[in-house]
Amino acid sequence: MNTKVLAQLHSGENCKIQKISAGFMATKRLYEMGLNSGAQVKVIKNDIGPIIVSLYGNKIAVGRGLAEKILVEN
């Protein structure tokens, strides 16, 4: 187990969300989209621009700035 931020992961890696340390509104929106602590996500694409993750097989794009604030373990 090691803790990173979502933005550091490479395409194809799986992880579990630990903690989100963004602003309240952004955190709440992430939670409501299903990206809450404990959620299992897979990074689909991380090159330039937002990071695309797959959550239960559905894709969500998360801005890079926000992805820096999502702590994950993988």
Place this chain on the structure above:
Amino acid sequence: MNTIALVGNPNCGKTTLFNALTGSNQRVGNWPGVTVEKKEGSFKFKNQEYTVIDLPGTYSLGSFSEDEIVARNYIVNENPDVVINVVDATNIERNLYLTTQLLEMGAKVVVALNMIDEAEAKHIEIDIKKLSEKLGAPVIPTVASRKKGIENLISKAVELINKDVDYKAHISYGQNIDREIENIKKFLENKRLNYSPKWLAVKVLEGDKDILNMIKEKDEQTYNSLESIIKNDGFENRELEIVDKRYEFIHSITSAAVKKPKENVVTLTDKIDRIITHKYFGLPIFALIMYIVFQLTFAIGQDLLGGIIGTGLEILGEKIDSLLVSINAADWVISFVIDGIFGGVGTVVEFVPLILVLYTLMGLLEDSGYMARAAYVMDNLMRRLGLQGKSFISMIIGFGCNVPGVMSTRTLDSNKDRMIAILINPFMSCGARIPIYLVFISAFFPDKGGLVLFLLYALGIFVALVMAKIFSKTLFKGEASYFIMELPPYRIPTAENVLRNMWDNVSEFLKRAGTIIFAVVTILWILAMLPIGVEPYSQESILGQIGTVIAPIFKPAGYGTWQAAVGLFSGIAAKEAVVAILGMVYAGVEEGAELVKAIQSAFTPLSAVSFMVMTLLYTPCAATLGVIKKETNSYKWTLFSAVYSFAIAWILSVLTYQVGRLIGLS
């Protein structure tokens, strides 16, 4: 009549289901006080008529956005007889989040488990009986796009209307929070607050501002005691824990009722996305698609259909003119009908095809799922300019008309992104400005039309981006901006949805043409006729005098004539009026060769360019200002928008003219 409300996440097929339920019995309006679109329809079942209300698509029923508040207030205050909750079967975990909230509110819910065919194709097995059992609400599988399961859904919904049921999802929020909920509940009971106390208690703990304000207004004492309970309970992230627990509840349901394949199959969507969202190809593909959209819009909408309608209107105008003459109508009647109505509203109607084609194409892109990808590929670039990917979509829509452009900024979550997107939208050259450019182009640059148009559009985008950067560094400095967006699977758009959406927009435009623009044209015509006895549209008319007063402002820009000033003045009312007014004041005609000739003698190529720069950038039209007021809910920002864009337009127009003169153009 019984009412049924439709609720669901964005992209769950709710609109398609609404269409399947109601067919052509639909009305589109606005929710009172807000700009959220309200769709209403009806259907008949066993000789009974039922009203269906399509609530805005939301992920949650908090007070996060206007959409959520509208949806929530409707369910709470209007008490629909049944709520149909549309759930995307391929994305069941996330969609059930909204379901749990509905159940908690005590609403009578039927779940329409939509796109069940897609779920099957993805090998997702859903045990419908178990799901319904666990949720405590009936679940009906549907495929709205193929009208499957609709009968079942209707009969279930109708059955529920007459049944007394008490669904409550019994979500445990953990010992501590549960205890606190009970505690708060006691405070709220017997306070005649109109809502279920349990639901209110949860909302209070979630820190829901809208609900807290409501309690404060109704009963300040209760509010104060609640506040002190919350302050002293020692929780830190109560709100988030509540969300977590809801998901825990959902997982307990899905783990029993839903089986998903271990490894996700690589879908067609994945394959398409590899190309469309590619690091290097993404942007060029987007540019190409936009290029095609605009080419088609102008080729089909303007040149082909617009031409036909224009000719038709001309013939009709002539027919009516000779008819009026033959019945000896008074001169002022003829002038009003021909100059006023045909000149003003007619030019607007010529745009309908353009808008029709643009919205059809945009609807195709939206429904296919491409728009979300466009926002994704643009995000990186836009971020450097102080914007975000989704802002670009509102800019593109602004090319059609700034009114829907400004309205579409609602998809932006953060205040900063939204305000900036609203303030720069009017720099996107809308369809109504095109005829102005076309007149000047045919007067001075007949063989460089495409280039001039391209440069004007580019200038608009450039100014918008520069201003966005400046705003994000000054007025909205430090405010948070973030990007979260679902990338729905690609789907083949249904003709019904696309055409309906297009028609909603076009009829909105026509309504505007019939009301605001008609009123504007009438007022301008009256101003041009008064005082009685003057030559209509002359310098002595009120309109001419207004022009004379403001003309000196435009002298440094090279067109300080009262006629040009009158044209610009009328453009603040509606950009569509500019060409018609210029035509009347310069040549006594609305358009055509005589106007072009008049423009050639009144302007130089340089002052023509300077005038086009001005029309591109200056104060948005009244309708746009109106919608800016609605969306920002602030006269201050509306005034700011009107004034700063005028200032920028003036500066750039003057700069164009003066620099042009210096380097010897003119």
